[in-house]
Amino acid sequence: MDNQKNATSRLTLRLNRVLCEDRPSDMPIAWRGSESLTLSDFRQRITSLIAQLRSTPQQRWAICFDDSYLFSVALLALLYCGKTPVIPGHLRQALLQEQKLQHAFDGLLTDLDLQLECPTLVLSASGLTQHIDTAALPDWPENTEVILFTSGSTGQPKPVHKPVALLEAESELLAQNWKTLFSGTRVAATVSHQHLYGLTFRILLPLVLGLPFHTQITEYHEQLGPLTSQPLTLIASPAYLKRLDPELPALNCRMIVSAGGPLSFDESQRVAQCLGVLPCEIYGTSETGIIASRQQQHHDQPWLAFGGIAVTQQADGTIAVDSPLFNDDSGLNIHDLIRIDEQGFHLLGRKDRVVKIEEKRLSLTEVERRLIALDEISDAAIIPVTQGDRIVLAAAIVLTASGEKIRLKGDNHLTQYLRQSLRQWIEPVALPKRWRILSAIPLNPQSKRAYSELQELFL
Incomplete structure (x- = not known):
């Protein structure tokens, strides 16, 4: 099945435009409680951290944060410095120390009390003590990348090297499909930014689209009430959506995105009952990025590949993906069994030990x-x-x-x-x-x- 589309106009969404001077300095980047965090604060924090990082010889820095705003500061500062952000999929000290001993990273940026045997810079949610000249941003380097981790077939966390250009291309593809749905909303999430799904939908897409995001994870259904006082896009996991309580008053989200595993038809209908809209489910992997989506209007709803992405079936029944969002053979090594029909494709389970x-x-x-x-x-x-x-x-x-x-x-x-x-x-x-x-x-x-x-x- 090939679901390619020819876009009439190509969006250009680049991370080096996030801090550009033609954006108003009072534009909200994120919010923490009742505090609005503006582009002016964001620029100052990033330039301050750049000044610290430039004096360090370490090239690969693990970024481990509870706070998504501080995570974003660390991410952009490292990229501006030409250093490599390393994003572990967890915040466990013992496992981080093991990855450090395996030379996965040389330094640590965090807002947590982590004690690792490497240079560590701790970022705080409290305000800056001095004004930093925001005109001193270095040029954006070419060929930057981010390293994430996912489960490998050997049982060891597997590094996935993501060129920033491909992460930007993913944001462009999503915006091409869904910009009108995202437009005018704030973004809250039930998932961590330490994985590609959260990184893409909770951090990168809001930054390039100019949408404010919530700095903390939304853990409980009850926390959604105050968040929906303004138009809200919720970036959720199926596990969170399955726990929604239909006995609580119904809320209204503008858009709900779900990824990490499929929802059943009944579960998707219950989400619509609780939050006012059917969830848009995403299918993809850390290696390939997004592949397909669906919104379950009926039972056995198929998955449809995003525009520009082609899905076929290999001889062993597993999925094969051709996409502009990766530049290796990742699309041939997903190990998900599928069935293809005229409407799309259906997932039938996994063939490996993940x-x-x-x-x-x-x-x-x-x-x-x-x-x-x-x-x-x-x-x-x-x-x-x-x-x-x-x-x-x-x-x-x-x-x-x-x-x-x-x-x-x-x-x-x-x-x-x-x-x-x-x-x-x-x-x-x-x-x-x-x-x-x-x-x-x-x-x-x-x-x-x-x-x-x-x-x-x-x-």
């Missing part, structure tokens, strides 16, 4: 690797299983002698101990919820893990 649970992309191999690294476990296998109406991770484990000693206090004591041991490395949704203790992981005649037998253990 799964999505509550819209988080989790590597089963990574969880296995972390388990086997514990002194109490000699081997482990992780599989996704259905528990009620949810998907959870289940662990089949083989204990060492030290693990058997802990087990003497009971299986529950052991599994609680193991879960606690994993917490410094693994986010809560990836912690195994079900456990089986085995003498050996079952193998098939080809000496590969017998996943059908493992599934039977948890029936």
Whole structure:
């Protein structure tokens, strides 16, 4: 299927235009509580940070922030300096330290109390103590890039190098399709800017379109009421939208974007009931960027590729994507099975060992690797299983002698101990919820893990 369109006029949305002098200095960039953060403040913060960064030799800086405004300051300052922003997909100190030891980055920019063995600059939400000459912006360098991380097939976080030009092209493509829907709104989000979805929709698109964004994550349904007093675009995860309470008073959003996993038809209708509009669902990957979208007007609504992006099916049934938003073979390595018809394409599941649970992309191999690294476990296998109406991770484990000693206090004591041991490395949704203790992981005649037998253990 090829859904390419010929745009009548091409938008030009560039990050180096965000701070340009022809934008009014009192233009709102973001808001924090009742405080409006203007372009004037944004320029001053960025130029102040540029002055600090220019005196440092480090080239790759991890940016780890709760506050999206400060994250944006750090991102643009690094790009203006010709340095590389490195965006980990988490804020866990133990894992960040491990990535630092693997030379993923040389320095850290943050608003958190993170103690890493590298130069660290801490940004605060409090105001600047001195006025900085905003005319001193350096020239925007060519060939800048951002490094993000996603789950890899080896279980290790996989770096994804994103040229800024491709991130800008993605914003242009989105604006070409949806600018009128975004226009005149403020942007709030339930998702982190530490992943490509949040980076694109919560930060980059609002910056280039001149739309103010909320500095903090919106965690609960109840927080949306005050935000919808003005026209609002909500950048959400399916997990958040599934938790909306239809018993609360109905609200009105101008637009809702959802990405990370598909909503069912009934779930999308409930979102419209609660928030006044059907969500626009996005399909894409960290490597490829956006691929397709849908708005579920009826059951079995197909996905439609964005203009300029072509979707076909490979011989093994997986999706193949041709897009201007990446410049390698990422479109041939997505591993999602699809069915194509005249209206679009339908997702049929994944073919590899990366799964999505509550819209988080989790590597089963990574969880296995972390388990086997514990002194109490000699081997482990992780599989996704259905528990009620949810998907959870289940662990089949083989204990060492030290693990058997802990087990003497009971299986529950052991599994609680193991879960606690994993917490410094693994986010809560990836912690195994079900456990089986085995003498050996079952193998098939080809000496590969017998996943059908493992599934039977948890029936």
